[in-house]
Amino acid sequence: MKKNVLLNxxxxxxxxxxxxxxLIAYIIGIFIAFSMxxxxxxxxxxxxxxxxxxxxxxxxSVITICLSLAFFGIGKIINKKTRFIDILNTVFIAFIPxxxxxxQNINGYLTNETEKVMDALRQxxxxxxxxxxxxxxxxxxxLLFFIYYIYLLFIGFKTATHSKKIWHxxxxxxxxxxxxxxxxxxxxxx
Amino acid sequence: MKLPTQCPSCENLLQVSQLTCETCNTRVNGNxxxxxxxxxxxxxxxxxxxxxxxxxxxxxxxxxxxxxxxTVRNQLDDMISHIKQLQNP
Numbered sequence: 001m002k003k004n005v006l007l008n009x010x011x012x013x014x015x016x017x018x019x020x021x022x023l024i025a026y027i028i029g030i031f032i033a034f035s036m037x038x039x040x041x042x043x044x045x046x047x048x049x050x051x052x053x054x055x056x057x058x059x060x061s062v063i064t065i066c067l068s069l070a071f072f073g074i075g076k077i078i079n080k081k082t083r084f085i086d087i088l089n090t091v092f093i094a095f096i097p098x099x100x101x102x103x104q105n106i107n108g109y110l111t112n113e114t115e116k117v118m119d120a121l122r123q124x125x126x127x128x129x130x131x132x133x134x135x136x137x138x139x140x141x142x143l144l145f146f147i148y149y150i151y152l153l154f155i156g157f158k159t160a161t162h163s164k165k166i167w168h169x170x171x172x173x174x175x176x177x178x179x180x181x182x183x184x185x186x187x188x189x190x
Numbered sequence: 191m192k193l194p195t196q197c198p199s200c201e202n203l204l205q206v207s208q209l210t211c212e213t214c215n216t217r218v219n220g221n222x223x224x225x226x227x228x229x230x231x232x233x234x235x236x237x238x239x240x241x242x243x244x245x246x247x248x249x250x251x252x253x254x255x256x257x258x259x260x261t262v263r264n265q266l267d268d269m270i271s272h273i274k275q276l277q278n279p
Contacts, residue, residue, distance in 0.1 A: 011261045014253070081267070086260050162264040 009093060009152075010159040015085050022092025026064070029099035030056055036105040041187060042067060042180040045102070047111040059187050066186070067091050070179040071172075075161040078168050082161045090156025094149050101145035104138045113138075150176075195229055203229060229276050234269050241266070 005012050013021075033039070034053050039046040042063055068088045075082035104110045113135045120129035157163070157172055197204055206222040227235065244250040252262040 010258060012257055015259055018258075079267075081263060083260070159258070159260050159264070162260070162267055 008155050008159065010086070010090060010156045015089060018089040018093055019085065022089055022095075025096045025099065026060070026092055029095055029102075030060055032099050032102050033060070036102045037108065037111070038102050038105050039187075040098070040102075042176070042183055044180075044184075047105055047108070047114060049111070055190070058190060062186055062190075063183055064088075064091055064095075066179055066183050070175050071157055074171050074175050075157065078161045078163050078171070086160035087157070090153060090160055094152035094156060097145040097152065098149040101142045101149075104142045109138065110142075192232070193228060195224060226273060226276050230269070230272070234272070237265060237269060 009018065029040075030053070033056050034051065037048055037051050039048050039051060039056070040060060040063065068084070068091050071090070072082065072084050072087045075087055113131070117126070117129065117131070120126045153176070154169075154172065161168070163169065163172070195204055196202070203224065206224065207219060209218045209222075210216070227238070230238070240251055240254070241248075244254065248262045248266065249259055252259045255262065
């Protein structure tokens with residue numbers, strides 16, 4: 001039962017419970033991003049040296065609103081019975097593993113390791129640069145959480161819109177990429 | 191005892207060919223197609239029964255079954271398309 005909930009929480013858990021959980025996670029996520037000094041975007045994270053809480057709050061609100069509206073728009077095209085609350089819950093809940101993945105930057109670990117790789121690239125010694133075992137593990141775990149985040153977005157969208165056809169899935173992933181580019185432009189212009 | 195609706199040999203839908211009066215043992219022969227409700231799977235029939243008992247409220251039904259609202263609504267949509275298929279084969 002618990003395994004099924006992890007595979008598709010949107011099929012089992014009531015919408016109000018999901019919304020409450022999502023809102024709590026949203027607030028906690030903003031504080032995690034702030035304390036880990038990471039700027040969240042839809043398909044990327046940017047470790048930053050200087051970051052302020054209102055900016056993170058604004059960025060994160062832009063991401064959540066844009067993603068929800070975009071998915072709701074294509075959800076309505078796929079199935080007229082699609083409800084906004086189900087799409088919003090999908091976005092809120094999918095972000096939970098994304099927030100957990102931010103812990104890879106505890107004490108600026110990810111920032112420092114990334115900086116070492118960038119230095120090796122600048123100096124042309126990247127072929128001699130061997131990343132530490134810990135860095136590889138941290139990156140792999142972060143990648144797993146990121147894949148789970150995309151999976152939850154997909155499965156939540158699929159449940160909310162009852163999508164079954166290949167073109168529905170193509171539309172979902174195309175929208176994800178396009179909205180990521182648009183949100184990135186919005187965030188960089190703020 | 192479960193009413194068989196599919197042919198065990200070719201898996202096509204069965205028809206009623208004989209009806210019997212339990213009192214006088216009169217038998218009526220003919221070819222009567224099964225009503226749409228009986229052509230549905232036992233799971234689908236149970237869904238319709240629950241839907242009826244919950245006064246057509248998908249939210250109440252979802253709470254009773256322990257699944258989310260979109261799951262129940264998706265099941266209903268699947269059944270609607272299945273029934274349309276049965277009505278217009």
